[in-house]
Amino acid sequence: MAETTATRYYSIAPGYRVNVRSGPGTNYPIIKVLPEGTRVAINCQSPGTWVTGPYGTSNIWDNIANGQFISDTYVNTGSDGYIRPRCA
Numbered sequence: 001m002a003e004t005t006a007t008r009y010y011s012i013a014p015g016y017r018v019n020v021r022s023g024p025g026t027n028y029p030i031i032k033v034l035p036e037g038t039r040v041a042i043n044c045q046s047p048g049t050w051v052t053g054p055y056g057t058s059n060i061w062d063n064i065a066n067g068q069f070i071s072d073t074y075v076n077t078g079s080d081g082y083i084r085p086r087c088a
């Protein structure tokens with residue numbers, strides 16, 4: 001029997017629009033903005049610029065699509081640490 005892994009989606013902090021950047025840090029260009037109420041799948045996570053957001057201060061950045069990163073401080077993962085593998 002084949003094992004399937006369901007994709008898990010995480011909520012963005014209520015009341016926030018989140019900048020999506022081309023890399024794991026505030027020094028990377030903004031490529032789009034996620035609207036309030038967005039849910040995202042996290043492919044992998046990378047260390048980057050330290051950011052303070054509604055869920056604390058962290059340098060973890062979530063890869064939500066190829067070349068698209070958001071600060072983990074805006075994502076309700078239920079953890080202060082890494083929840084997905086590090087990006088290669």
